[in-house]
Each structure stands twice: as structure tokens, then as C-alpha cells.
Amino acid sequence: MVNITSPLRIGYVLFPAFTSIDVFGPLNVLNLVSMNYNMTLSLLSTDLQPVSVDRTIIGGIGGVGSGMGAVSASPNFTEFILPTHTFDNAPDIDVLFVPGGFGTRNINGTQPHVDWIRSRVEEGPKLDYLMSVCTGASLLARAGVLAGKNATTNKSAFNWVKSVENADKVNWIAKARWVVDGDIWTSSGVSAGTDMTLNWVEHLYGRNESERVRNLMEWNALNQTDDPFAEYFGLV
Amino acid sequence: MVNITSPLRIGYVLFPAFTSIDVFGPLNVLNLVSMNYNMTLSLLSTDLQPVSVDRTIIGGIGGVGSGMGAVSASPNFTEFILPTHTFDNAPDIDVLFVPGGFGTRNINGTQPHVDWIRSRVEEGPKLDYLMSVCTGASLLARAGVLAGKNATTNKSAFNWVKSVENADKVNWIAKARWVVDGDIWTSSGVSAGTDMTLNWVEHLYGRNESERVRNLMEWNALNQTDDPFAEYFGLV
Numbered sequence: 341m342v343n344i345t346s347p348l349r350i351g352y353v354l355f356p357a358f359t360s361i362d363v364f365g366p367l368n369v370l371n372l373v374s375m376n377y378n379m380t381l382s383l384l385s386t387d388l389q390p391v392s393v394d395r396t397i398i399g400g401i402g403g404v405g406s407g408m409g410a411v412s413a414s415p416n417f418t419e420f421i422l423p424t425h426t427f428d429n430a431p432d433i434d435v436l437f438v439p440g441g442f443g444t445r446n447i448n449g450t451q452p453h454v455d456w457i458r459s460r461v462e463e464g465p466k467l468d469y470l471m472s473v474c475t476g477a478s479l480l481a482r483a484g485v486l487a488g489k490n491a492t493t494n495k496s497a498f499n500w501v502k503s504v505e506n507a508d509k510v511n512w513i514a515k516a517r518w519v520v521d522g523d524i525w526t527s528s529g530v531s532a533g534t535d536m537t538l539n540w541v542e543h544l545y546g547r548n549e550s551e552r553v554r555n556l557m558e559w560n561a562l563n564q565t566d567d568p569f570a571e572y573f574g575l576v
Numbered sequence: 577m578v579n580i581t582s583p584l585r586i587g588y589v590l591f592p593a594f595t596s597i598d599v600f601g602p603l604n605v606l607n608l609v610s611m612n613y614n615m616t617l618s619l620l621s622t623d624l625q626p627v628s629v630d631r632t633i634i635g636g637i638g639g640v641g642s643g644m645g646a647v648s649a650s651p652n653f654t655e656f657i658l659p660t661h662t663f664d665n666a667p668d669i670d671v672l673f674v675p676g677g678f679g680t681r682n683i684n685g686t687q688p689h690v691d692w693i694r695s696r697v698e699e700g701p702k703l704d705y706l707m708s709v710c711t712g713a714s715l716l717a718r719a720g721v722l723a724g725k726n727a728t729t730n731k732s733a734f735n736w737v738k739s740v741e742n743a744d745k746v747n748w749i750a751k752a753r754w755v756v757d758g759d760i761w762t763s764s765g766v767s768a769g770t771d772m773t774l775n776w777v778e779h780l781y782g783r784n785e786s787e788r789v790r791n792l793m794e795w796n797a798l799n800q801t802d803d804p805f806a807e808y809f810g811l812v
Contacts, residue, residue, distance in 0.1 A: 347650065350653075359604065360600035360601075360603055360604045360607070361597070361600060361601060361604045361793065363600075364596035364597060364599075364600035364601075364629070364655075365596075365597060365600075365601075367596055367629070367630070367655060368595065368596045368597045368630065368766065370653070371596070371629075371630040371631065371653055371654070374648065374649060374650035374653040375648045375649060375650070376649055377649055377650075378649040378650050379649070379650045379653050380650065380652075380653065381653045381654070381655070383655060390658055393600070393603070393607075393657075394603070394604065394607040395607065412610065412611045413610060413611060413612055413613055413614040413615070414583065414610035414611070414613075414614050414615045414616065416616075417586075417606070417607055417610040417615050417616065417617045418607070418617070419600075419603060419617070419619060419657055419658070420657065420658045421629075421655055421656065421657045421658070422626055422655070422656045422657070422658070494794070495794060496791070496792055528794055529792070529793070529794040530604065530792070530793040530794050530795070531793055531794050531795045531796065532794050555732070555805060555808050555809075556732055556765070556766070557597065557765070557766040557767055558730070558731060558764055558765040558766050558767050558768050558805045559766070559767045560767065560796050560797070560798050561796070562796050569791060569794045572791050573791075
């Protein structure tokens with residue numbers, strides 16, 4: 341068991357066209373944990389405008405990675421959620437989550453997010469944990485905070501993530517549901533973020549709590565080394 | 577393969593304190609399908625105010641069902657999403673999804689949702705499919721639209737759902753990841769809704785499409801009869 345501050349201040353970075361389960365899977369876990377342990381939640385973006393889920397900007401992004409083409413039959417099939425803070429007035433955060441999604445392909449659009457992640461890691465206030473889900477690892481790589489670290493990311497977009505700026509400084513692990521390197525946890529694609537978060541809850545609060553939450557969510561978990569998708573996408 | 581209208585008009589009923597994966601799991605699936613098949617999405621609520629995810633109203637609701645007590649360490653740990661339509665100006669819908677969550681315990685607060693579901697089923701415009709996730713089945717039962725049907729629901733809240741008005745007219749199946757009865761599909765708790773939706777995508781668009789989406793989501797699916805949670809919660 342680790343030393344836990346209370347309330348534990350959770351932050352989530354949002355950008356247009358993040359993947360829904362990247363955010364709402366871990367938040368479903370944390371919401372259930374927050375019934376027993378005092379936590380706060382901040383949803384951080386460049387401004388306070390509603391943020392689109394899954395896409396709307398994909399039409400303008402080149403398709404890299406299998407199944408993630410630029411053409412869509414239903415370009416406006418999306419939802420919108422509300423941020424709570426801008427980067428400029430972001431509160432202190434203990435645990436920062438960074439999701440992935442089509443929106444990570446928008447390199448210019450996510451530059452403010454990358455810059456803020458870098459400044460928060462390098463200048464503080466100190467983060468206790470930095471977590472990425474799916475192609476959220478590409479933002480961490482671009483920020484330089486994965487240099488010299490082990491990490492993983494989405495398996496259908498693995499080679500794209502390896503191509504972003506500073507990604508060549510990272511030891512990418514192809515077959516892993518998630519990877520832990522110090523205080524940095526990175527998960528594979530989409531659903532893997534929820535497995536990682538459940539394991540992180542076990543790390544912080546013990547297995548009884550993580551299993552209570554997993555059963556309430558009727559979640560069919562994979563273990564850290566169970567990664568059939570690395571093979572499916574030809575990475576191993 | 578079934579006859580599919582295009583665009584396929586998806587609707588989702590929202591109420592305060594719905595469970596996040598109940599909504600954003602199936603929508604993650606449908607978003608990926610909507611890249612290949614033309615779909616529209618309407619998020620329906622009593623008004624256009626932002627709707628809270630997971631909770632905020634739980635403090636006022638009696639705790640029924642294991643692990644779902646009324647006391648929370650972090651009552652405001654929530655997110656807010658934006659509806660697109662009110663019930664009064666709801667468009668025609670082909671496929672209506674109804675999520676569950678703590679908010680279903682708010683019987684008075686969800687009565688407009690129950691009334692609208694009943695009127696849409698009984699008076700039209702005609703729905704092709706009616707789908708519930710988790711304790712969303714309690715709204716369908718209260719609306720009377722499950723009378724004489726086979727259905728399932730959340731396993732930790734199973735006995736609570738069986739206690740709501742009109743639930744005694746339903747043939748509740750304890751051990752099932754999801755149940756299909758004619759055009760009504762009901763899933764077990766939270767994550768089971770995503771398994772059901774993937775299976776429904778296979779039913780509509782074929783297995784290649786459902787497997788494409790499942791692999792992009794790196795989703796570890798359970799089959800229709802795989803339900804370890806019925807045993808865990810002592811229902812079988």
C-alpha cells in the first residue's frame with residue numbers, strides 16, 4: 341500500500357475527438373472508488389467549451405493506423421462533455437490521466453496539451469502519477485516525459501505512435517495490456533485503460549476495493565501480460 | 577442480415593447519474609461503426625441542461641443493492657454531458673438505448689423518461705430496436721414494455737430491479753450477459769452493454785464489422801451465456 345493523500349486530486353486532459361472509453365472507463369472505476377475514498381475530479385482543456393467525444397474533426401486528419409481512415413459515413417456522430425478548468429487555471433493534481441483517440445492525430449491542435457503536460461511534469465506542482473490510455477501515450481512522448489522509459493500504447497496505432505516527435509527515445513513494449521515505469525503508467529488501446537486503472541486501484545487501495553469495483557462494473561478484466569491484440573495487429 | 581435503414585437513427589435516453597460505461601461503451605462501438613455506415617445520434621433528456629454522469633444525486637437516494645449505498649466520500653465527483661434534444665422535440669428514432677445507473681433509483685425523477693419510453697413504444701414513431709443496459713431495464717419494466725418478455729439487468733441490483741412497478745410481469749433471466757426477446761435487447765450491468773452492442777452490430781452488419789470494432793477497442797468480450805457475475809452476486 342502506498343501513501344495516499346486525501347482528497348486525491350484526479351485530473352483528466354481533454355481534447356476534441358478523444359475516445360470515449362479512454363475517459364469514461366477509468367472514470368467509471370474512479371467514481372465507484374470515490375464513494376469510499378475522498379477524491380476530486382478536474383477535466384482540463386484549453387478553454388471551457390464543450391469537448392467532442394470520439395470525433396468530429398476526423399475529416400481533417402490523415403488516416404494512419406488500420407481502420408482509422410479519414411473518411412466517415414457519419415461525421416457528426418458525437419457527444420459533447422464539459423471541462424471544469426482550463427490549463428491556465430488548472431488546480432493542483434495528484435494523478436493526471438491522458439486519453440487517446442482520433443484527436444491525437446491533430447498535432448497542432450494538441451500542442452497546447454503537450455506543452456501543458458511537459459510544464460506540469462517539469463515545473464510542478466508535482467504529480468504523484470501520470471497515466472495514459474491508448475494513443476494518449478503519443479502526447480506523453482511528444483512532451484518528452486517518456487524519454488528513457490518503458491511504455492505501451494494502442495495496438496492498431498502502435499507504429500503511428502512510434503513515429504511522433506521524441507517517440508524514438510521511448511522503449512515501446514508491444515505485448516502488454518499496460519506498462520508501469522516508476523510513477524508513469526501507460527496502457528494499450530481503449531479498454532486496456534480500464535484494466536490498468538483497476539490494477540492501479542489495487543496498488544493504492546488493495547485488491548478488495550479493486551474487485552468490489554470490477555464486480556459492480558461486471559468488467560471482464562485482462563491481466564497485465566494478457567494482450568491478444570498485439571498479435572492481432574501483427575506486432576509480435 | 578436484417579433490413580437496415582440509412583441513416584440509422586440512434587437515440588439514447590439520459591437522466592442525472594447514469595452510469596458512464598452504460599452510455600459511452602455502446603457509443604464507442606457505434607461511433608466506430610458509424611465511420612462505415614451512416615448513422616445519426618440523438619441524446620434525449622427532459623431539457624437541454626447538461627446531464628451528470630455516474631452521480632451527484634446519490635446523496636438523496638436510498639441505498640438498495642450491494643455496494644450502492646447512499647453515502648459517498650466524494651459526492652461531486654462527476655462529469656457533465658450535453659443532450660441534443662428534449663423528449664418534447666425528439667426526432668424519429670430507429671434504435672433507442674436506455675442506460676442504467678444510480679439515477680434509476682430516483683423514481684420520481686425518471687418518471688418523465690418512463691412515460692416517454694412508453695409513449696414512443698405504444699404510439700410511435702415506430703422503434704426498430706429497444707435496448708437497455710444495466711438497471712435501464714427498470715425503466716423499461718416500469719413503462720410496461722417488458723410485460724411477458726424475457727429480460728435481464730444488472731446483477732448487483734437484480735433484486736431491486738425485480739421490485740419496481742410492473743417488474744413482476746417480466747421473466748427475469750439471472751444468468752445471461754444479455755437477453756434478446758424480439759426487438760427488445762436487455763443487457764446485464766455496465767460493461768455487458770458493450771458486449772450486447774457488439775453482438776447487435778454483428779446481427780445488423782455481420783461479424784467482420786463487429787470484430788473490426790472489437791479489435792480497435794481492444795475489448796475483451798464475454799459471450800451471451802458467459803455471466804460469472806450472476807454467481808458472484810448469488811443469483812444462481
